[in-house]
Amino acid sequence: MPASEQIPQASYRIALGVEYEGTHYSGWQRQLSPLQETVQQHVERALSQIANRQVSVICAGRTEAGVHATCQVIHFDCAIDRGTKAWVVGSNSLLPDSIRILWAKNVSADFHARFSATSRRYFYLIYQRKIASVMFAGRISHERAPLDLDAMNAAAQFLPGERDFSAFRAAGCQSKSANRNIMHARLYQEGSLIVFDIQANAFLQHMVRNIIGSLLVVGRGQQSPGWIDELLQGKDRSRAGKTASPHGLYLVGVNYPPQFEIPGEFSAPGFLAASA
Numbered sequence: 001m002p003a004s005e006q007i008p009q010a011s012y013r014i015a016l017g018v019e020y021e022g023t024h025y026s027g028w029q030r031q032l033s034p035l036q037e038t039v040q041q042h043v044e045r046a047l048s049q050i051a052n053r054q055v056s057v058i059c060a061g062r063t064e065a066g067v068h069a070t071c072q073v074i075h076f077d078c079a080i081d082r083g084t085k086a087w088v089v090g091s092n093s094l095l096p097d098s099i100r101i102l103w104a105k106n107v108s109a110d111f112h113a114r115f116s117a118t119s120r121r122y123f124y125l126i127y128q129r130k131i132a133s134v135m136f137a138g139r140i141s142h143e144r145a146p147l148d149l150d151a152m153n154a155a156a157q158f159l160p161g162e163r164d165f166s167a168f169r170a171a172g173c174q175s176k177s178a179n180r181n182i183m184h185a186r187l188y189q190e191g192s193l194i195v196f197d198i199q200a201n202a203f204l205q206h207m208v209r210n211i212i213g214s215l216l217v218v219g220r221g222q223q224s225p226g227w228i229d230e231l232l233q234g235k236d237r238s239r240a241g242k243t244a245s246p247h248g249l250y251l252v253g254v255n256y257p258p259q260f261e262i263p264g265e266f267s268a269p270g271f272l273a274a275s276a
Contacts, residue, residue, distance in 0.1 A: 019067060046095050061120050075111060088103065120199070124248045159182050173205035184197070
């Protein structure tokens with residue numbers, strides 16, 4: 001390649017906060033097939049137009065098809081810095097309504113959206129009503145019968161700590177280890193919604209959805225809370241509950257060491273307070 005055509009070495013690292021409604025996307029990660037529309041695909045296309053050169057981004061957590069995020073964090077390297085307004089306002093003008101850049105920040109070269117993160121936090125939302133809500137379609141999981149929230153909470157208390165989560169790991173998970181450290185796992189009710197709040201250093205593929213699938217078994221009275229401990233000890237995915245729908249799952253927070261000064265460590269879905 002002639003020197004005049006060489007791509008200049010990146011001299012800026014930019015971090016962004018991204019919010020998206022993931023119902024109609026094949027997850028965050030760019031796919032080989034152009035027919036599979038992803039959030040990353042749209043974000044990179046918009047940023048590349050603003051930068052006037054190809055931009056490739058790295059995210060804190062690769063959410064799956066149908067999963068949403070209020071607080072995804074990404075970073076990219078670029079030879080020029082267009083400024084916060086361009087990265088936020090300019091990019092949003094090029095993105096579909098279901099994806100928004102919330103903030104932009106220059107960060108040091110040692111910041112990495114994925115590897116610098118110390119924890120990720122997810123919400124899983126369950127709507128209790130005989131008839132599913134049209135307004136929440138694709139955004140919240142639906143449960144027709146009342147659930148035993150106390151039993152589900154008692155079951156969830158077997159989850160915190162560092163342990164092997166093979167019982168809640170997808171068959172296709174490529175992680176080298178099934179060990180993860182859960183900081184907290186709890187459920188609470190807000191109006192007709194049940195909120196499952198879980199935070200860990202990292203998650204296995206389908207881990208949150210597999211956990212909630214088993215907690216629902218407990219909530220329906222089909223198993224006692226101690227069954228969750230039995231599943232953890234047995235490390236057998238086939239004995240656990242079904243994988244829950246992706247539509248109730250939200251990435252709501254990513255934590256980083258304070259020296260990086262990353263904003264927005266937590267952001268609940270905006271409609272939660274209005275659900276009561």
